[in-house]
Amino acid sequence: MNAKGVINVRTKIAAVLADGQPGTMVDVRGWVRTKRESKGEFAFLELNDGSCFANLQIVVDGKLPDYTTLIKQITTGASVAILGEIVASPGKGQRVEVRATELRLLGTADSQTYPLQKKGHSFEFLREKAHLRPRTNTFGAMARVRNALCYAIHEFFQDRGFLYVHTPIITTSDCEGAGQVFQVTTLDLAKLALSGKQKAESGKPAAEASSSVSQPSALSPQPSLDYSSDFFGKKAGLTVSGQLEGEAFACAVGDIYTFGPTFRAENSNTTRHLAEFWMVEPEMPFYELEDDMQLAEDFVRTIIRKVMERCPDDLQFFNERIEPKLLESLKNIVDNDFIRLTYTAAVDILQKSGHAFEYPVEWGHDLQSEHERYLTETHFKQPVILTDYPRAIKSFYMRCNDDGKTVRAMDVLVPRIGEIIGGSQREERHDVLVDRMKECGLNPDDYWWYLELRKYGTVPHAGFGLGLERTLQLITGMVNIRDCIPFPRVPGSAEF
Amino acid sequence: MNAKGVINVRTKIAAVLADGQPGTMVDVRGWVRTKRESKGEFAFLELNDGSCFANLQIVVDGKLPDYTTLIKQITTGASVAILGEIVASPGKGQRVEVRATELRLLGTADSQTYPLQKKGHSFEFLREKAHLRPRTNTFGAMARVRNALCYAIHEFFQDRGFLYVHTPIITTSDCEGAGQVFQVTTLDLAKLALSGKQKAESGKPAAEASSSVSQPSALSPQPSLDYSSDFFGKKAGLTVSGQLEGEAFACAVGDIYTFGPTFRAENSNTTRHLAEFWMVEPEMPFYELEDDMQLAEDFVRTIIRKVMERCPDDLQFFNERIEPKLLESLKNIVDNDFIRLTYTAAVDILQKSGHAFEYPVEWGHDLQSEHERYLTETHFKQPVILTDYPRAIKSFYMRCNDDGKTVRAMDVLVPRIGEIIGGSQREERHDVLVDRMKECGLNPDDYWWYLELRKYGTVPHAGFGLGLERTLQLITGMVNIRDCIPFPRVPGSAEF
Numbered sequence: 001m002n003a004k005g006v007i008n009v010r011t012k013i014a015a016v017l018a019d020g021q022p023g024t025m026v027d028v029r030g031w032v033r034t035k036r037e038s039k040g041e042f043a044f045l046e047l048n049d050g051s052c053f054a055n056l057q058i059v060v061d062g063k064l065p066d067y068t069t070l071i072k073q074i075t076t077g078a079s080v081a082i083l084g085e086i087v088a089s090p091g092k093g094q095r096v097e098v099r100a101t102e103l104r105l106l107g108t109a110d111s112q113t114y115p116l117q118k119k120g121h122s123f124e125f126l127r128e129k130a131h132l133r134p135r136t137n138t139f140g141a142m143a144r145v146r147n148a149l150c151y152a153i154h155e156f157f158q159d160r161g162f163l164y165v166h167t168p169i170i171t172t173s174d175c176e177g178a179g180q181v182f183q184v185t186t187l188d189l190a191k192l193a194l195s196g197k198q199k200a201e202s203g204k205p206a207a208e209a210s211s212s213v214s215q216p217s218a219l220s221p222q223p224s225l226d227y228s229s230d231f232f233g234k235k236a237g238l239t240v241s242g243q244l245e246g247e248a249f250a251c252a253v254g255d256i257y258t259f260g261p262t263f264r265a266e267n268s269n270t271t272r273h274l275a276e277f278w279m280v281e282p283e284m285p286f287y288e289l290e291d292d293m294q295l296a297e298d299f300v301r302t303i304i305r306k307v308m309e310r311c312p313d314d315l316q317f318f319n320e321r322i323e324p325k326l327l328e329s330l331k332n333i334v335d336n337d338f339i340r341l342t343y344t345a346a347v348d349i350l351q352k353s354g355h356a357f358e359y360p361v362e363w364g365h366d367l368q369s370e371h372e373r374y375l376t377e378t379h380f381k382q383p384v385i386l387t388d389y390p391r392a393i394k395s396f397y398m399r400c401n402d403d404g405k406t407v408r409a410m411d412v413l414v415p416r417i418g419e420i421i422g423g424s425q426r427e428e429r430h431d432v433l434v435d436r437m438k439e440c441g442l443n444p445d446d447y448w449w450y451l452e453l454r455k456y457g458t459v460p461h462a463g464f465g466l467g468l469e470r471t472l473q474l475i476t477g478m479v480n481i482r483d484c485i486p487f488p489r490v491p492g493s494a495e496f
Numbered sequence: 497m498n499a500k501g502v503i504n505v506r507t508k509i510a511a512v513l514a515d516g517q518p519g520t521m522v523d524v525r526g527w528v529r530t531k532r533e534s535k536g537e538f539a540f541l542e543l544n545d546g547s548c549f550a551n552l553q554i555v556v557d558g559k560l561p562d563y564t565t566l567i568k569q570i571t572t573g574a575s576v577a578i579l580g581e582i583v584a585s586p587g588k589g590q591r592v593e594v595r596a597t598e599l600r601l602l603g604t605a606d607s608q609t610y611p612l613q614k615k616g617h618s619f620e621f622l623r624e625k626a627h628l629r630p631r632t633n634t635f636g637a638m639a640r641v642r643n644a645l646c647y648a649i650h651e652f653f654q655d656r657g658f659l660y661v662h663t664p665i666i667t668t669s670d671c672e673g674a675g676q677v678f679q680v681t682t683l684d685l686a687k688l689a690l691s692g693k694q695k696a697e698s699g700k701p702a703a704e705a706s707s708s709v710s711q712p713s714a715l716s717p718q719p720s721l722d723y724s725s726d727f728f729g730k731k732a733g734l735t736v737s738g739q740l741e742g743e744a745f746a747c748a749v750g751d752i753y754t755f756g757p758t759f760r761a762e763n764s765n766t767t768r769h770l771a772e773f774w775m776v777e778p779e780m781p782f783y784e785l786e787d788d789m790q791l792a793e794d795f796v797r798t799i800i801r802k803v804m805e806r807c808p809d810d811l812q813f814f815n816e817r818i819e820p821k822l823l824e825s826l827k828n829i830v831d832n833d834f835i836r837l838t839y840t841a842a843v844d845i846l847q848k849s850g851h852a853f854e855y856p857v858e859w860g861h862d863l864q865s866e867h868e869r870y871l872t873e874t875h876f877k878q879p880v881i882l883t884d885y886p887r888a889i890k891s892f893y894m895r896c897n898d899d900g901k902t903v904r905a906m907d908v909l910v911p912r913i914g915e916i917i918g919g920s921q922r923e924e925r926h927d928v929l930v931d932r933m934k935e936c937g938l939n940p941d942d943y944w945w946y947l948e949l950r951k952y953g954t955v956p957h958a959g960f961g962l963g964l965e966r967t968l969q970l971i972t973g974m975v976n977i978r979d980c981i982p983f984p985r986v987p988g989s990a991e992f
Binding site (some may be wrong): 005012014029031032049050051077078079081106107108109110114115130131132134135140143144147148150151155158161163164167168169170171172173176183184185186187189190191192193195225226231232233234235238245248249250253254261265266267276278285286301346371380428449450452453454455456458459460469485486487489490491493494495496 | 506508510525526527538544545547569573574575577591602603604605606609610626627628630631635636638639642643646647654659660661662663664665666667668669679681682683685686688689691719721727728729730732734744745748749752756757759761763771772774781783839876924933945946948949950951952953954955956981983985987988989990991992
């Protein structure tokens with residue numbers, strides 16, 4: 001305890017393994033991964049505290065007070081506090097170990113019921129134990145890699161003078177006009193359903209009884225509800241992208257990025273979809289598509305390189321246990337310039353490839369994952385940026401090319417994953433944007449403030465979006481995106 | 497355009513003002529704040545690009561091509577691109593200015609309709625223009641300060657080996673058992689209300705007709721709805737805190753912090769409440785309350801010091817225009833140790849103060865803002881950490897003291913604001929926690945996974961929460977919290 005009463009003088013295991021000097025005393029604490037006993041004379045504990053992938057070996061002498069009682073209770077998952085001396089390790093694979101002089105059991109883990117016994121568990125099983133799975137090798141490594149990636153993202157943008165902007169999560173603007181928005185409400189749903197019912201039981205005509213429901217007209221087959229008593233006085237939902245609000249900031253304070261949760265109420269039970277995921281969206285005024293591509297390329301290469309530098313043990317584990325080509329494919333991305341070509345040129349390559357694709361390649365259709373992987377894995381064998389996609393398959397806010405057929409979109413494709421980044425130069429011309437909204441079936445009035453960015457001091461600008469969990473699939477080789485986020489939200493499940 | 501086709505070679509104004517060497521050519525772009533013309537011979541533009549508080553003065557010679565036409569269109573809010581030479585500025589308040597050799601108008605801003613003319617606007621007015629307000633001095637400064645604060649928060653924790661963890665936004669666990677949760681749903685509300693109605697119109701008994709509504713029983717006066725067809729198959733809502741999930745990670749991978757959006761469906765129209773705000777929540781295994789307090793103090797002082805170092809011009813502006821004691825009070829926090837005393841001792845001081853409070857001070861009641869401010873501003877004249885609050889007014893997860901009356905809570909109080917941090921040592925004893933849940937009217941079964949953290953390898957641990965926008969009120973002096981977040985969400989409004 002120091003002068004200020006601070007009790008916690010523990011040393012993290014990462015520091016002991018990296019810098020611990022034999023002969024010094026150390027206070028380490030953590031969770032026991034395994035225990036090996038030798039005839040009551042001593043025991044070896046493998047201790048992990050999450051600060052690094054490796055365990056610290058603790059040698060517990062049988063002569064320590066209460067040894068027999070204590071060591072019986074110290075099973076896999078138990079938490080302990082150790083005071084001991086750092087000694088050079090005679091064993092392989094570790095520089096030092098700790099010889100305990102004091103052993104305190106903090107919490108037991110009943111070996112009959114503790115779900116994480118030594119044997120391997122399926123990822124499916126571990127998803128049901130999302131509160132405990134970070135105690136395993138795989139999910140401890142994932143937590144460290146995710147952290148390293150997130151911080152590398154912040155560093156990348158901060159080093160370049162970008163401002164981090166928090167765009168809203170709850171919104172009444174429906175960015176893409178899609179039907180995949182979660183609704184947010186404080187209306188009492190049970191009462192809502194019941195009120196019609198109870199009034200109906202009283203014999204009154206329902207149209208009078210439930211005054212909060214407006215009559216569906218012939219023109220609007222979708223019944224609509226009066227939201228004046230809802231929290232925001234309007235129908236509100238969870239954001240599907242912070243881009244539009246990000247543009248407002250970019251057109252005021254310069255280069256910005258958002259980094260926040262994003263939501264899609266898509267009923268997709270795949271290994272690539274989450275209902276809640278994190279997205280990074282930079283937006284830069286005075287950028288045209290070429291600048292946007294260069295930034296995206298620098299970004300992808302820099303953040304992967306940083307994670308490789310900072311989490312070598314964790315990535316080594318993923319390479320050995322999860323995806324044997326992991327490190328090779330990451331090195332390919334970090335070391336190579338990205339090939340750039342148009343969507344049209346890519347379609348030409350694919351059509352002439354002679355490869356039998358499941359989905360035919362046709363100009364005007366979106367590329368499938370198999371096409372993207374063919375380009376990056378077979379044809380070019382390195383990352384590719386495709387540009388100038390057909391306008392019919394891209395969003396309203398992308399800048400129209402003069403050919404009348406394509407827009408200034410760009411997708412970054414990488415081996416193993418396919419699209420990792422989608423971006424575009426934005427349409428900064430007010431009247432062109434209005435026409436394009438109408439072409440896409442959107443009502444320009446709903447976007448009054450977005451259009452005002454083009455009305456007052458409009459500038460060329462561009463941006464892109466990177467899905468964090470998709471990037472973690474790339475960096476770790478994990479097959480299921482549900483294993484790349486602490487608590488996955490998918491159809492039918494929002495546990496924990 | 498360089499070898500890779502990069503077009504954007506602009507220099508940010510911050511760099512020109514800080515490092516620009518007279519005699520060098522520069523490409524600057526931004527928005528015109530003001531224009532002064534001198535008899536058709538030349539004009540001065542004050543150009544801002546958001547990279548710093550200050551504007552860059554541009555001297556436009558009347559002899560430039562199309563000068564007369566161009567300069568007429570360049571009004572406040574217009575966007576321009578300037579090629580020019582950096583020259584030493586003869587004027588006061590700036591080291592250098594730029595003499596334009598090429599002037600390109602990118603976008604006009606009609607002076608009849610552009611809402612941000614030179615005259616000052618009320619903050620109320622600007623909230624209606626949240627897409628444009630970052631173009632003003634105040635909200636440009638706020639964007640930079642918010643960015644600097646956020647990054648300082650990440651740096652603080654990363655420097656100490658904490659892992660950044662994303663806890664879920666959508667959740668079916670109701671953390672505090674409060675009724676202030678926004679519901680998240682994909683049920684069609686209009687149909688829900690209508691279905692009861694339409695069935696009723698068809699003459700069938702409503703109880704049969706709307707099968708998704710279960711009958712309210714005598715024991716449960718709240719009607720409940722069958723959520724099996726909702727997206728998550730259960731009633732789901734927006735998180736009010738990531739703490740419980742943060743604890744699961746802390747009890748696996750060590751020191752962690754969360755930093756994400758948090759929601760309260762509280763119908764409070766005050767200057768201190770938002771329905772959506774950002775919160776930072778560190779959680780540390782093996783920490784007891786003293787460690788927690790020390791970390792909180794280091795944290796508050798470090799992040800404020802960093803913002804003062806990195807945004808001196810922005811804070812100077814807030815000090816001059818918003819809160820005259822701003823810098824003085826921030827210096828007070830950075831330079832002084834925080835006083836520590838118990839809630840009980842604080843109540844004693846307040847009761848003996850002779851000060852006439854609006855709300856009486858009584859042991860067992862929560863302190864009001866006026867009490868907190870009396871302690872920090874009048875009595876101690878520096879920040880204060882209060883500990884060991886009455887258990888009846890604190891949450892179930894706080895560790896119970898042996899006195900049976902208090903819990904190991906701590907609140908950090910600062911001048912001008914009052915509480916800026918709330919934290920506690922957590923109850924790590926399984927059976928004590930179960931009893932405490934029951935005492936608080938909670939059902940332990942709803943917290944099965946949280947209790948398992950105490951069942952398997954439990955450890956002492958502690959954490960705290962800091963509200964980002966409350967901290968921005970402290971750092972900028974802005975009175976209304978709605979002006980401390982890009983797009984505020986409050987009762988009746990989720991625009992943009």
